[in-house]
Amino acid sequence: MITPAPAPASAAAVHPEEPAWLELDQLTERLNLAVDRAMGEAGLWAPMLAARAVRQAEGDPTEAAHLLRAHRAALPRLAVSVPVATSELRVVRRISSAFRNPPGGQILGRTVDYAGRLLDLLPEDEGRAHVTDEPLAPADDGHLHHDHDHDHEHSADPVAVERVPGNVLAILREMGLVAPLPERPDDPEPYDITRRPARPGAPRSAWLQTMARGDTGSLVHLWWYGCDWRPDHEIPGELRHGALPVRIAHPHTGKPVTVAEVRVSEVESFYNVPRAAAQRHLGVGYGICFGHNERKSIAMAGLDLALAHYDADSELHHDVLLTLDGLDSTGYAQHLKLPHHVEYRSVLDRAEAAGQDANPPGETA
Amino acid sequence: MSSTPTRERRCELLAAAAHEEIVPLAERLLADGALPEPTVLKSPETGMVVLQVREPVEETRFYLGEVLVTECSVEVAGVPGWCMRPGDDRVAALSGALLDALAAAGGPATAEIDALCAAVAERHASQDAAEWADVTATTVVFEELT
Numbered sequence: 001m002i003t004p005a006p007a008p009a010s011a012a013a014v015h016p017e018e019p020a021w022l023e024l025d026q027l028t029e030r031l032n033l034a035v036d037r038a039m040g041e042a043g044l045w046a047p048m049l050a051a052r053a054v055r056q057a058e059g060d061p062t063e064a065a066h067l068l069r070a071h072r073a074a075l076p077r078l079a080v081s082v083p084v085a086t087s088e089l090r091v092v093r094r095i096s097s098a099f100r101n102p103p104g105g106q107i108l109g110r111t112v113d114y115a116g117r118l119l120d121l122l123p124e125d126e127g128r129a130h131v132t133d134e135p136l137a138p139a140d141d142g143h144l145h146h147d148h149d150h151d152h153e154h155s156a157d158p159v160a161v162e163r164v165p166g167n168v169l170a171i172l173r174e175m176g177l178v179a180p181l182p183e184r185p186d187d188p189e190p191y192d193i194t195r196r197p198a199r200p201g202a203p204r205s206a207w208l209q210t211m212a213r214g215d216t217g218s219l220v221h222l223w224w225y226g227c228d229w230r231p232d233h234e235i236p237g238e239l240r241h242g243a244l245p246v247r248i249a250h251p252h253t254g255k256p257v258t259v260a261e262v263r264v265s266e267v268e269s270f271y272n273v274p275r276a277a278a279q280r281h282l283g284v285g286y287g288i289c290f291g292h293n294e295r296k297s298i299a300m301a302g303l304d305l306a307l308a309h310y311d312a313d314s315e316l317h318h319d320v321l322l323t324l325d326g327l328d329s330t331g332y333a334q335h336l337k338l339p340h341h342v343e344y345r346s347v348l349d350r351a352e353a354a355g356q357d358a359n360p361p362g363e364t365a
Numbered sequence: 366m367s368s369t370p371t372r373e374r375r376c377e378l379l380a381a382a383a384h385e386e387i388v389p390l391a392e393r394l395l396a397d398g399a400l401p402e403p404t405v406l407k408s409p410e411t412g413m414v415v416l417q418v419r420e421p422v423e424e425t426r427f428y429l430g431e432v433l434v435t436e437c438s439v440e441v442a443g444v445p446g447w448c449m450r451p452g453d454d455r456v457a458a459l460s461g462a463l464l465d466a467l468a469a470a471g472g473p474a475t476a477e478i479d480a481l482c483a484a485v486a487e488r489h490a491s492q493d494a495a496e497w498a499d500v501t502a503t504t505v506v507f508e509e510l511t
Contacts, residue, residue: 002427040370040428044413046433048452078436078449083419083426090493092500100507108503146509162502163497169421181424190427192418203429208420211427243474246416250373251447259380260451262416286422290430304422 027051036263037061039138041326043194043213045262062215062326069327080254082247086266087167087286091242096168098237108240140290142219151251168238169268169284176203177280178270197294198235200317207307207320211300212289215326221321223306234271234285234305236298241265265293283308369479370498375468378469378482379461381489390481391460394467394474403463407438409455461492 028035028051039050039055042065050068057063096102108114119125172178191198191206197207211219246260271283287297287306303320308335310316323329368379379387394400413431420427435458436449446466448458468478 044428044433045416045430046452047434072413072431075433076412077431078410078412078414078434080415081417083417083434085419086421086426092496100509106505106507107500108505109500111503161501161508167421188425190425192415192428194428198453204423205425209429212427244416244418246451248449249413250376250458251438252380252445253372255373257380257449258377259434259449261415261431264429268421284422286420287428288418288420314480 018100022055024048024051024055024317027054029329031059033292034059034061034064036106036294037216037296038064038068040290040293040296041065041213041215042072043290044072045260050334057167060359062330066090066327066330079248082249084247086240086244086264087170088164089240089244089264089266090163091165091240093241094239096238098172100167102165102168102238103162103171105161107161131363158347165240167268172270177282178284193351200314200321201312204304204307207304207317208286208288208300210321210324211287211303214296214297214300215329216293216326218294218298218324218326218329219303220298222316222324223302234269234283234302236267236301238268238271239266239294239298241292241294263291264288265291265297267294267297267301269305271300271305368483369468369475370482372465372469375482376405376448376461376465378485379448381482382457382461382481382485384454384457386481386485387460387464388456390477391463394477395463400463400467400474403446403466404440405437405459406440406445407436409435409437409458411435411453411455414449437462439463439466442470444470 028047031054034054035047035050038054039045039047041061042050042053044050046068049071050064052070053064053067053106054061056067091107091109093111094104094107122130127265156186169178173180188203188205191203191209193202193209194207198210241263243261243263245258246262247256247258249255265288267287269285269287283305285301285303285308287300287302287304287353289296289300303316306316307320381406412434414434415431417426418428418429419425432451433453434449435452435453435455437447437458439446439459439462441463444466446462446469448461448465450458450461460480464478464481472504
């Protein structure tokens, strides 16, 4: 029988001076990247539940994703959405390194791209006043300068900026630099890794779903470490963050109806093939995930490119499909819960027995 | 006077409305006796919609993830009403389905529901415009390096 140790009545018992309650809107607005990451790694878009999960997990996005996944497991699937093309993405940030000034504009949005990585050491009251007074207010020239200097000019022509810009991939395809769309009259049903475990040989829809809900750190690591097949790195030709509609067929009319909206980060990466290669087109990789998580979508796009380069029985396909899930890896790393001591005890017993076999009692070396 | 939206557009606006916008109206119409006795065909149920994305490289479909929603179906005087909203607010989903049925039935409450939908549409348009104004302020044009 397991006799639990007496637990403190509450966290307050451990921390007598309990800090103020963390409101959900503080989490969704001030710790939005942690909330987004938890949703992405859980594979569930539910901002208020994710905020609760981040709070309950004391700020650990992986643990928060675990809480969300567990909650998700008890929810029914009510519908499958009408397929949505990301050409519908209503952007709040869109940058392209493929073009100096791409059609639709370079829109920085909320970013620390040009900010110095200097720890903000403002006194607390000054920092609070600064945030309260002007949370996102542009400067006199209408732009968020923060504390940086930069060499770009702000657009004087707002017409050049588009809320739903065409993607760079389509432009490169029109220029003949990217292969035309393959003929695919059958439009295969997507693989669903939540219903069938994906194994090497699974179609691309399985890679994409696996990576979209993968652990951010694991994705970045695998992209960084495992992509030594190329002499240089691919170029994230376009990065976008914005809102996508979720539509289903109306139950009475059958026509599409928008029932929700999600934010996603999306990246298209391009790889300049060696000149000697027979292939004359740029390779293209694609990354997308829930919320604002640029490094995850960049890593995913790079890995998508690499996966197309390797055979299905390669180590990379195995690693992508079987090692990126945060719940799998952290669950294995931290399976310390009692009564795990039984397994450790048996290891100690075997080691002890082996030692006795080597040195039987009564014998001296 | 607000124009009557299509059935799909009304569902979209009732899905996008705040709890405070639709629940008090549904409660008042029920209390006023303006609603015939409704039948709940499907109690508010919280679940998920699988988000299917068509990616741009090969234009194949894949499942990006799932989205938390709450769905409810009712019938008022033989007219069906339906609502699916983001999140897990069951009361708001029930209210949305009731308002959808009432508006579809074309009764005296229709004008009020149309006005509510118009207000939601206007609020969203103005939020969207404010967000876009903030975002476009961060647009940059890079000069050619010489």
